Amino acid sequence: MRAALDLFTEQGYDATTVSEIAARAGGLSKMTFFRYFADKREVLFAGQEAHRQLVTDAIAAAPAPATPLEAVAAALGALGGSFTEDRRDIGARLLPVIAANGELRERAVAKRAALSEAMTAALEQRGVPGLPASLAAELGTHAFYRAFAQWAGAAGGPPLTELTQRAFGEVRAAAASLG
Amino acid sequence: MRAALDLFTEQGYDATTVSEIAARAGGLSKMTFFRYFADKREVLFAGQEAHRQLVTDAIAAAPAPATPLEAVAAALGALGGSFTEDRRDIGARLLPVIAANGELRERAVAKRAALSEAMTAALEQRGVPGLPASLAAELGTHAFYRAFAQWAGAAGGPPLTELTQRAFGEVRAAAASLG
DNA sequence: CACGATGATGTTACCGAGTCACATCGCTTA
DNA sequence: TAAGCGATGTGACTCGGTAACATCATCGTG
Numbered sequence: 001m002r003a004a005l006d007l008f009t010e011q012g013y014d015a016t017t018v019s020e021i022a023a024r025a026g027g028l029s030k031m032t033f034f035r036y037f038a039d040k041r042e043v044l045f046a047g048q049e050a051h052r053q054l055v056t057d058a059i060a061a062a063p064a065p066a067t068p069l070e071a072v073a074a075a076l077g078a079l080g081g082s083f084t085e086d087r088r089d090i091g092a093r094l095l096p097v098i099a100a101n102g103e104l105r106e107r108a109v110a111k112r113a114a115l116s117e118a119m120t121a122a123l124e125q126r127g128v129p130g131l132p133a134s135l136a137a138e139l140g141t142h143a144f145y146r147a148f149a150q151w152a153g154a155a156g157g158p159p160l161t162e163l164t165q166r167a168f169g170e171v172r173a174a175a176a177s178l179g
Numbered sequence: 180m181r182a183a184l185d186l187f188t189e190q191g192y193d194a195t196t197v198s199e200i201a202a203r204a205g206g207l208s209k210m211t212f213f214r215y216f217a218d219k220r221e222v223l224f225a226g227q228e229a230h231r232q233l234v235t236d237a238i239a240a241a242p243a244p245a246t247p248l249e250a251v252a253a254a255l256g257a258l259g260g261s262f263t264e265d266r267r268d269i270g271a272r273l274l275p276v277i278a279a280n281g282e283l284r285e286r287a288v289a290k291r292a293a294l295s296e297a298m299t300a301a302l303e304q305r306g307v308p309g310l311p312a313s314l315a316a317e318l319g320t321h322a323f324y325r326a327f328a329q330w331a332g333a334a335g336g337p338p339l340t341e342l343t344q345r346a347f348g349e350v351r352a353a354a355a356s357l358g
Numbered sequence: 359c360a361c362g363a364t365g366a367t368g369t370t371a372c373c374g375a376g377t378c379a380c381a382t383c384g385c386t387t388a
Numbered sequence: 389t390a391a392g393c394g395a396t397g398t399g400a401c402t403c404g405g406t407a408a409c410a411t412c413a414t415c416g417t418g
Contacts, residue, residue, distance in 0.1 A: 017374065029397055034376065069357055109292045110285040131325075131353045138317060139357075146310075174310045175354055178248055178318075196403065208368055213405065 004043040005093055013101040041107045044094060048111050052118040054078050059122035068128050072140035073168055075119055079144060080164035083151075088160075091152035116141040139175060143168040183222040184272055192280040220286045223273060227290050231297040233257050238301035247307050251319035252347055254298060258323060259343035262330075267339075270331035295320040318354060322347040 003025035007016040018040050022028040037043045058078035062071040083091075098104040119137035124130060147163040157163070182204035186195040197219050201207040216222045234254035241250040262270075277283040298316035303309060326342040336342070 018376085019374090030375090031377090031398080032396060035395085038376095040375070067358060106285060106289040109289050113288045131349065132357060134321070135318075135350065135354050136357055138321065139314075142313070142317065170310065171314065172358075175314050175357070178311055178315055178354070179246060179351075197405085198403090209404090210369085210406095211367060214366085217405095219404065 001043055001046065005090070005097065008044075008097045009093060013097065013104060041103055044098065044104065045107055045111055048114070051079060051082070051115060054082055055115065055119050056122045059119060060125065062126075068123055068126075068132055068136035069139070069172065071123060071126065072119060072136050073165070075122075076140055076144055076164045076168055077161060080147070080159075080161040083148075083160045085159065088152060088155065091148065092155070095149065095152055112141060112145060115144075139171050140168065143171040146171070180222055180225065184269070184276065187223075187276045188272060192276065192283060220282055223277065223283065224286055224290055227293070230258055230261070230294055233261055234294065234298050235301045238298060239304065241305075247302050247305075247311055247315035248318070248351065250302060250305065251298060251315050252344070254301075255319055255323055255343045255347055256340060259326070259338075259340040262327075262339045264338065267331060267334065270327065271334070274328065274331055291320060291324060294323075318350050319347065322350040325350070 004016070004021045007021055007024060018033050019030045021040075021043065022030050022033040025033075033043075037046060055075035055078065058075040059071045062074045066074070098108050116134070116137045119140060120130075120134045123133035123136060128136070144164055144167070147160060147167040150167070151157065151160045151163050183195070183200045186200055186203060197212050198209045200222065201209050201212040204212075212222075216225060234257065237254040237257040238250045241253045245253070277287050295313070295316045298319060299309075299313045302312035302315060307315070323343055323346070326339060326346040329346070330336065330339045330342050
């Protein structure tokens with residue numbers, strides 16, 4: 001993943017072949033790359049399966065009387081807490097690379113949707129009807145990505161958990177004031 | 180597009196080559212296909228550039244005192260009205276094909292995000308700040324896709340404009356009751 | 359009517375993503 | 389020491405996608 005990020009930054013995503021990435025990552029071959037990543041894009045997004053699990057568990061573990069938004073807040077806390085400080089600069093390098101390429105943006109959007117769907121399913125598991133479940137999940141996802149961009153962009157700034165909490169508050173307030 | 184939809188339905192997306200699609204669509208060659216569609220997936224999503232334009236124009240044309248949600252409602256009206264009744268069965272055949280394939284789902288999600296971003300940008304053009312703009316746009320997009328699935332799934336049911344309006348009302352109510 | 363322009367299509371060749379069957383290497387364990 | 393096993397490599401293949409160049413029909417104009 002580091003090898004890929006370096007090469008994409010230097011040459012751009014399109015101009016980098018999978019064989020190059022594998023070679024830079026310790027003289028490996030294309031074949032080995034595909035044993036670890038489903039496709040070329042996935043090298044920048046691997047490990048997000050864990051995020052799915054995190055939010056699902058956190059929502060399931062929320063106390064019974066918690067409202068949907070409270071359960072989502074708990075999920076965001078768990079998710080934000082899983083990003084240790086040393087990953088901040090990786091995030092900072094990742095975002096512009098993704099922004100610069102259509103295929104990567106598409107995958108990023110898909111991952112975001114998958115996170116939202118995971119939260120929706122977990123809320124429905126708690127008995128929340130589909131519509132409010134998906135709305136609460138989308139608000140939470142929106143807040144998280146907002147906070148993540150802020151976190152990655154400000155070295156030495158507040159930790160992600162704090163930014164996430166703050167962003168979720170702002171999103172809730174803005175949603176309420178829409179009428 | 181009809182040729183592709185037929186083949187995808189019969190054999191599945193993966194098992195269908197671009198050459199097959201082109202051949203079925205009047206004995207054409209692979210090369211001709213790519214002159215009309217940016218890639219294989221796009222054959223099922225072409226024309227959505229027009230949707231972007233529709234919502235952008237509708238939001239720009241909304242009366243000055245309109246709230247963000249009112250402007251979005253106008254956009255949904257224009258968008259829903261652009262789907263004539265004879266396209267309903269195409270929609271009905273499209274949705275299961277997309278649902279059956281990961282690449283197609285990914286593209287569908289990207290198109291949905293693009294629509295939402297177009298609405299967000301149009302709202303910001305009216306002076307709406309970024310956060311409420313994107314939230315209003317997401318609520319509208321959510322309502323539209325909900326209504327579209329309903330419309331495609333119920334032959335002979337109410338027209339899309341009506342379902343869209345209703346769905347938007349339900350989404351607004353659900354969002355308000357989240358707290 | 360002939361001519362040149364134009365647009366749509368085809369041909370060929372090429373690159374890179376992604377897959378598969380099979381071989382190899384190194385380390386562990388009985 | 390030999391069997392086993394996991395990680396990796398090789399070579400060949402398909403298909404998506406691109407580019408250069410050729411062909412052909414149509415059509416407006418002199």
